[in-house]
Amino acid sequence: xxxxxxxxLLLLLAPLTAAAQAPAEFADLVERLGxxxxxxxxxxxxxxxxxxxxxxxxxxxxxxxxxxYLRRAxxxxxxxxxxxxxxxxxxAATGEALGQAATREVERIRLNNSLRRAxxxxxxxxxxxxxxxxxxxxxxxxxxxxxxxxxxxxxDEAIAREANxxxxxxxxxxxxxxxxxxxxxxxxxxxxxxxxxxxxxxDALALLTAAAAGEGELAAAAAAAAxxxxxxxxxxxxxxxxxxxxxxxxxxxxxxxxxxITFGVxxxxxxxxxxMVMLGAYTxxxxxxxxxxxAPELIGLSVLFALPAAFxxxxxxxxxxxxxxxxxLYGRPLETLLATWGLxxxxxxxxxxxxxxTNRQVVVxxxxxxxxxxxQLQITxxxxxxxxxxxxxxxxxxxxxxxxxxGLAMRAVTQNRPMAAAxxxxxxxxxxxxxxxxxxxxxxxxxxxxxxDNVSPNxxxxxxxxxxxxVVFGGVxxxxxxxxxxxxxxxxxxxxxxxxxxxxxxxxxLVAIILFIQRRPRGLFALKGRAVEA
Amino acid sequence: MSALLGRDGAAFLGLLALAAVAVVLANQALAPxxxxxxxxxxxxxxxxxxxxxxxxxxxxxxxxxAGILSLGHGAFFALGGYAxxxxxxxxxxxxxxxxxxxxxxxxxxxxxxxxxxxxxxFDQFWFAAVMVVVAPGALAFAFGWFAFRxxxxxxxxxxxxxxxxxxxxLAFFRNAMGFGGNNGLTDFKELLGFPLQAEATRAxxxxxxxxxxxxxxxxxxALARSRLGLVMVAIRDGESRVRxxxxxxxxxxxxxxxxxxxxAGVAGALYVPQAGIINPSEFEPANSIEAVxxxxxxxxxxxxxxxxxxxxxxxxRSWVTGVLPELWLFALGALFVLVTLFMPxxxxxxxxxxxxxxxxxxxxxxxxxxxxxxx
Numbered sequence: 071x072x073x074x075x076x077x078x079l080l081l082l083l084a085p086l087t088a089a090a091q092a093p094a095e096f097a098d099l100v101e102r103l104g105x106x107x108x109x110x111x112x113x114x115x116x117x118x119x120x121x122x123x124x125x126x127x128x129x130x131x132x133x134x135x136x137x138x139y140l141r142r143a144x145x146x147x148x149x150x151x152x153x154x155x156x157x158x159x160x161x162a163a164t165g166e167a168l169g170q171a172a173t174r175e176v177e178r179i180r181l182n183n184s185l186r187r188a189x190x191x192x193x194x195x196x197x198x199x200x201x202x203x204x205x206x207x208x209x210x211x212x213x214x215x216x217x218x219x220x221x222x223x224x225x226d227e228a229i230a231r232e233a234n235x236x237x238x239x240x241x242x243x244x245x246x247x248x249x250x251x252x253x254x255x256x257x258x259x260x261x262x263x264x265x266x267x268x269x270x271x272x273d274a275l276a277l278l279t280a281a282a283a284g285e286g287e288l289a290a291a292a293a294a295a296a297x298x299x300x301x302x303x304x305x306x307x308x309x310x311x312x313x314x315x316x317x318x319x320x321x322x323x324x325x326x327x328x329x330x331i332t333f334g335v336x337x338x339x340x341x342x343x344x345x346m347v348m349l350g351a352y353t354x355x356x357x358x359x360x361x362x363x364x365a366p367e368l369i370g371l372s373v374l375f376a377l378p379a380a381f382x383x384x385x386x387x388x389x390x391x392x393x394x395x396x397x398x399l400y401g402r403p404l405e406t407l408l409a410t411w412g413l414x415x416x417x418x419x420x421x422x423x424x425x426x427x428t429n430r431q432v433v434v435x436x437x438x439x440x441x442x443x444x445x446q447l448q449i450t451x452x453x454x455x456x457x458x459x460x461x462x463x464x465x466x467x468x469x470x471x472x473x474x475x476x477g478l479a480m481r482a483v484t485q486n487r488p489m490a491a492a493x494x495x496x497x498x499x500x501x502x503x504x505x506x507x508x509x510x511x512x513x514x515x516x517x518x519x520x521x522x523d524n525v526s527p528n529x530x531x532x533x534x535x536x537x538x539x540x541v542v543f544g545g546v547x548x549x550x551x552x553x554x555x556x557x558x559x560x561x562x563x564x565x566x567x568x569x570x571x572x573x574x575x576x577x578x579x580l581v582a583i584i585l586f587i588q589r590r591p592r593g594l595f596a597l598k599g600r601a602v603e604a
Numbered sequence: 605m606s607a608l609l610g611r612d613g614a615a616f617l618g619l620l621a622l623a624a625v626a627v628v629l630a631n632q633a634l635a636p637x638x639x640x641x642x643x644x645x646x647x648x649x650x651x652x653x654x655x656x657x658x659x660x661x662x663x664x665x666x667x668x669x670a671g672i673l674s675l676g677h678g679a680f681f682a683l684g685g686y687a688x689x690x691x692x693x694x695x696x697x698x699x700x701x702x703x704x705x706x707x708x709x710x711x712x713x714x715x716x717x718x719x720x721x722x723x724x725x726f727d728q729f730w731f732a733a734v735m736v737v738v739a740p741g742a743l744a745f746a747f748g749w750f751a752f753r754x755x756x757x758x759x760x761x762x763x764x765x766x767x768x769x770x771x772x773x774l775a776f777f778r779n780a781m782g783f784g785g786n787n788g789l790t791d792f793k794e795l796l797g798f799p800l801q802a803e804a805t806r807a808x809x810x811x812x813x814x815x816x817x818x819x820x821x822x823x824x825x826a827l828a829r830s831r832l833g834l835v836m837v838a839i840r841d842g843e844s845r846v847r848x849x850x851x852x853x854x855x856x857x858x859x860x861x862x863x864x865x866x867x868a869g870v871a872g873a874l875y876v877p878q879a880g881i882i883n884p885s886e887f888e889p890a891n892s893i894e895a896v897x898x899x900x901x902x903x904x905x906x907x908x909x910x911x912x913x914x915x916x917x918x919x920x921r922s923w924v925t926g927v928l929p930e931l932w933l934f935a936l937g938a939l940f941v942l943v944t945l946f947m948p949x950x951x952x953x954x955x956x957x958x959x960x961x962x963x964x965x966x967x968x969x970x971x972x973x974x975x976x977x978x979x
Binding site for chain 1: 675754764945
């Protein structure tokens with residue numbers, strides 16, 4: 071009890087004593103840290119906090135970590151780190167190295183709880199008033215989390231001095247957090263509730279919910295504020311899920327878009343499509359290793375090198391499959407399904423034999439790592455890049471099919487093969503290259519997936535069923551349907567997931583698609599006319 | 605009898621009976637150190653092959669005769685297996701690790717206090733035996749009702765059957781489903797009071813599998829040679845035409861699909877006591893597709909070929925995975941490709957081609973079937 075009183079008294083006195091002290095010499099204050107007695111040390115700590123010397127931060131941090139020692143020989147205060155058997159000393163005041171010392175030659179400056187509080191308050195004051203805005207920002211966040219009443223004085227001063235509006239708001243929020251959880255008059259508390267309600271994130275919600283637990287007008291105000299935050303957070307949450315859904319949708323789009331060409335446009339069911347994706351991912355890995363070995367300074371660009379390489383690998387593999395197997399099976403879709411399944415087994419096992427069964431790492435380049443925050447949304451840059459990439463690929467494909475001579479030939483052959491042949495289009499040639507195009511896009515998808523998923527021989531397997539469902543759902547033979555189908559399925563998955571759980575959500579989506587196919591057996595955008603039955 | 609089955613059918617049944625008798629004699633009558641003695645584990649292995657053969661028959665019934673390629677028949681097989689597994693779990697009684705007389709171990713482990721409603725009745729063999737047929741049959745009926753009525757055909761049907769078994773696999777992996785989750789059902793002790801580890805029980809299970817295969821074959825053959833069988837083949841070769849002639853195509857397909865699923869369920873139920881375990885990996889789409897390749901290897905639409913294909917490919921699998929495990933997926937993949945490219949009628953077709961160089965018109969229709977069936 072007495073101890074508590076003492077702490078409270080010290081806290082009350084803290085700003086006073088700090089103000090009373092003349093800006094003493096830094097070195098003198100550091101030296102005073104080493105004098106015997108907690109009270110003396112504490113005064114020195116407060117002095118350091120008030121003096122505002124940036125060098126004090128390091129000393130105080132060392133003190134808090136228990137790394138500040140007193141050398142017995144000359145009573146010098148030193149920061150010590152373990153080195154060999156003994157300790158390597160650095161003069162706390164000047165930063166000079168003092169050489170090695172055995173543990174018995176020094177004595178640790180001891181701490182008690184009151185001293186720890188004084189240190190954190192002084193550190194808070196030092197960092198809150200730091201000239202560096204980034205330091206002030208992190209200090210404000212730290213105070214918001216610790217809600218240490220001892221920082222209040224420094225906070226007030228920092229708020230008065232702060233010119234940056236965003237930083238001032240962060241500081242005020244930290245102050246509000248302290249006031250709301252600590253002792254303060256009702257008016258101040260009400261203002262604090264308003265400030266926190268304006269902050270509107272999960273931390274503020276936690277504080278307000280805690281404050282709403284009691285009785286009375288204040289608790290009611292806190293409860294109301296918490297409710298508002300909850301509602302807005304729910305909206306943000308839905309937004310976040312929507313974002314995840316779009317991200318998943320773009321991955322599905324990438325995986326399915328090649329399939330939309332081979333299965334949708336050509337009518338060839340290629341169960342080895344997932345393996346083309348997997349080959350693309352391994353191409354990204356091989357290119358990364360090659361760049362690492364040949365030109366390590368270009369490693370950040372290895373993904374960009376991997377894209378054309380993966381397109382070529384996937385495309386050539388696709389043309390080989392078409393020439394070797396599929397063209398003998400045109401018009402026999404069930405046989406094509408079985409034969410390509412067999413190919414997928416062979417490709418998987420071949421990759422497993424060459425690269426081993428374990429996952430391979432493809433490093434995300436630094437310019438794609440990290441995340442940006444928009445309001446309460448977390449936007450991962452790699453996911454954003456994949457969404458953009460998927461849309462670009464889609465647009466390029468649409469343009470290719472619509473605008474180029476090859477696209478024209480492709481559409482002609484798929485719509486009416488004999489007539490196209492009669493017009494002089496070399497249909498076997500078009501078949502092979504169309505299939506190569508679809509497989510090449512699968513390779514591109516593999517590079518994109520290597521950025522967010524494990525590169526393993528089973529990579530393709532995990533996407534193949536989903537990809538088929540996307541194409542079937544969107545409507546076979548319609549690229550726009552594939553786009554809409556992929557995004558719909560992605561968003562649907564992620565919106566159901568938080569409610570029903572990941573596995574159940576997936577099952578529900580599968581069942582929904584199965585039911586949907588019952589209603590519209592030919593997908594969202596069905597081809598109309600006689601061509602359908604042909 | 606042989607008029608209904610045909611000469612080849614009678615030969616197949618005779619061979620099956622001979623093999624069953626020979627296996628039982630070699631296992632039971634010969635002393636363990638005799639040269640021709642068949643060890644117990646081989647009896648179990650052969651018994652499992654027979655279950656695979658029954659599964660292949662059920663696939664051939666719908667694929668070979670009605671042109672419905674199901675890539676999810678493993679789901680019906682597994683459902684039948686689970687029904688049997690549930691009975692075997694209840695038979696363990698208080699001999700489980702936790703000694704609970706009613707609840708299987710995994711439920712005690714999950715802190716469940718009561719048996720879920722769908723486990724009730726599985727302590728009775730007759731009930732489990734009924735469910736072996738009813739559970740897969742009901743699922744196939746419901747699924748087929750929706751699928752056939754909205755005229756989902758060809759590869760679309762194949763893909764959604766694959767999605768069906770995939771969804772079931774995910775569902776059965778969940779502990780909350782009440783089927784043992786990841787680990788499935790295992791640690792079985794006895795079936796109808798006979799200990800499963802005993803050689804005699806194993807031999808009896810083998811005989812039961814052979815009987816089921818024989819009966820399944822006779823049923824399929826009878827169906828194929830009946831008027832129903834003719835309509836089935838007609839549906840395969842020209843669905844729209846049969847519909848325009850006034851046949852309710854959907855009903856025919858639905859009956860056949862349900863029957864086939866029930867057969868697959870029986871195969872699964874016989875498989876589980878011999879394998880000693882049933883877990884959700886049985887639902888894996890890859891298993892179902894492998895079963896389809898058995899049929900393709902043996903010869904689609906021949907029934908005998910399907911059964912032989914299942915046994916041959918499974919035996920090959922056991923042998924290759926024993927000698928060179930890395931090689932198996934290459935071999936299986938090559939099998940898929942080579943059979944579809946070079947042996948569209950399977951081994952039986954190849955044999956028929958050797959013995960009768962000029963193909964009969966009926967055989968030719970099998971050849972052209974897929975072109976129309978999948979569109």
